[in-house]
Amino acid sequence: MAETNGGASRLEIRFSGSGGQGILLAAAIVAEAATALGKNVVQTQSYGPAARGGASKAEAIIADEEIDYPEVDTPDVSLCLSQEAYEKYARDTRSGGLLVYDSGLVEPDDSLQGRDLRGIPFTRAAAEHLKKTVVANIVAVGALVEITGMVPAEAAEAAVVSRVPERFRELNVEAFRLGRRLAAEA
16 A cells, blocks of 8 residues: 555555446445455545446545545556546556556557556456456456455455345356456466
């Protein structure tokens, strides 16, 4: 986690994509996993002009200390699942921060120098391995957890299980584990 004043840790994460890509669920899973570990957590969301299709974002702040300012201005970690979200939110990622994007849907540009960019084909992998693109968000969560260690994988997987309907649990757990494997191999 990022160090802040007094040595306390605070990690700011922005999840972004198009409405309907499951951005809110992705953020809620990470927030729930961090809460289960006893961390202080704030999770917020906002939509573009359309509930489906417009750029949307959800944010989570995970901290050891009390969170006195609940807004994310310059995220330490950003996830972009669509080109529109990349264009709208990627530049906010702090210098030295991590930007993870769906390499099958996002074409990065040269404007983000000084940031760690990692492209992983979440949607394509979900389609090829699981035959369901709807779980690309969970593949992305698995990759984020593997890359950052922001929460232990076991806590995040437990949050996946608690957040999705029972009939979709097995698929979503497979998606989470696929994301971890993709990140480990990248």
